[in-house]
Amino acid sequence: MNTPHCILxxxxxxxxxxxxxxxxxxxxxxxxxxxxxxxxxLRNYYFNRDFRDPGAAKSKVExxxxxxxxxxxxxxxxxVVGFGLDGIAMFxxxxxxGRGTSGSELLPVHGDGRAADNxxxxxxxxxMRISATELKVGELLPDIPLLRYDDxxxxxxxxxxxxxxxxxxxxxxxxxxxxxxxxxxxxxDMQDLSAWAAPGVTSDGFTYAGAEYRxxxxxxxxxxxxxxxxxxxxxxxxxxxxxxxxGDWVLGANLGYFIDKDDGQxxxxxxxxxxxxxxxxxxxxxxxLYLGLQKVSGDSPWMSVYGSSGRxxxxxxxxxxxxxxxxxxxxxxxxxNFAAMGVPGLLAMVRxxxxxxxxxxxxxxxxxxxxxxxxxxxxxxxxxxNLSVRVNNATNRRSFNSDFDQTRVIVSYPLxx
Numbered sequence: 001m002n003t004p005h006c007i008l009x010x011x012x013x014x015x016x017x018x019x020x021x022x023x024x025x026x027x028x029x030x031x032x033x034x035x036x037x038x039x040x041x042l043r044n045y046y047f048n049r050d051f052r053d054p055g056a057a058k059s060k061v062e063x064x065x066x067x068x069x070x071x072x073x074x075x076x077x078x079x080v081v082g083f084g085l086d087g088i089a090m091f092x093x094x095x096x097x098g099r100g101t102s103g104s105e106l107l108p109v110h111g112d113g114r115a116a117d118n119x120x121x122x123x124x125x126x127x128m129r130i131s132a133t134e135l136k137v138g139e140l141l142p143d144i145p146l147l148r149y150d151d152x153x154x155x156x157x158x159x160x161x162x163x164x165x166x167x168x169x170x171x172x173x174x175x176x177x178x179x180x181x182x183x184x185x186x187x188x189d190m191q192d193l194s195a196w197a198a199p200g201v202t203s204d205g206f207t208y209a210g211a212e213y214r215x216x217x218x219x220x221x222x223x224x225x226x227x228x229x230x231x232x233x234x235x236x237x238x239x240x241x242x243x244x245x246x247g248d249w250v251l252g253a254n255l256g257y258f259i260d261k262d263d264g265q266x267x268x269x270x271x272x273x274x275x276x277x278x279x280x281x282x283x284x285x286x287x288x289l290y291l292g293l294q295k296v297s298g299d300s301p302w303m304s305v306y307g308s309s310g311r312x313x314x315x316x317x318x319x320x321x322x323x324x325x326x327x328x329x330x331x332x333x334x335x336x337n338f339a340a341m342g343v344p345g346l347l348a349m350v351r352x353x354x355x356x357x358x359x360x361x362x363x364x365x366x367x368x369x370x371x372x373x374x375x376x377x378x379x380x381x382x383x384x385x386n387l388s389v390r391v392n393n394a395t396n397r398r399s400f401n402s403d404f405d406q407t408r409v410i411v412s413y414p415l416x417x
Contacts, residue, residue: 035075273298277314286340292331
């Protein structure tokens, strides 16, 4: 029967095939419940930071906690326009902490200096899809170059707002969105957005748009992005990713350039900075070597939303990303995947980063260095399949802040239903 609905559906399918995308994504869906997925992550987290500076407020921070992260992602209702729902519920429980050792950001801290016994939060996001274009509104986990949610503690950071992702043309991704509030990784409530450079000064919202194009048999990606943290800063970002096989090796390049300036009322003052980085890699037979170079130019540090991750930068490490005003830095890193030796699931990493000429609130010509090591193993079979254990250690020395040594042990057990 040639109903208007059928004619429109066939027309969209034909248009999608002409663009090389195959059938629209909605045509392959099995429905709201049939396409649904529920995941539960059990995360056990131990954190120890031992301060090596006599002037530090505490001699150490040490806490242990258990987290539960439940995610539900529905499928889409059948039809030209599909509707669905995503949900996330999180709960954290204190296992060990004290007034003198709290502050690891695994748990909220009360006014008396004691960590909360437990905390949690939950949120939902409605979603809609037409062909290969998807809109989500609600509690979200943004992971774009200009705003990456932080999942470096017990529970992940979440944002509340809307995001649009369109992939109608093969290789081309178009994204846009706006966020109005955030729940930090050790918080159970929502709060206004702010910048890392001045966490106490709030903004009415973060808005972004970007485009990425992948080509050359998926080996090359170019991207351009622009964002605004209203009345605080504007940021433009351009990047190039490329991987090139050369014999038994694969060479990689991750190049990026940021342009930051103040916006509107300039609530934290004038902002003027440029940040350029190059992260180069070479991989063969389980070995990967990295060299990172980064330079911040101007009177302001690299701009980002308070609480968010800085892993877009080339020299992002466990405890910093060398992004102070005027700072220049370099990094060397070595990764090894023991699957090359017949032990799949076992990974190891060591890296060293060094920064100098940093301008901070303390003054100019600041220096810092960080050394990170990590060993992780994921069980490949048996009753513990997919359970992972990670142990990482960091040593930080800074002329403009407290020195410390840090150890973390993270055990994660993902379950799918």
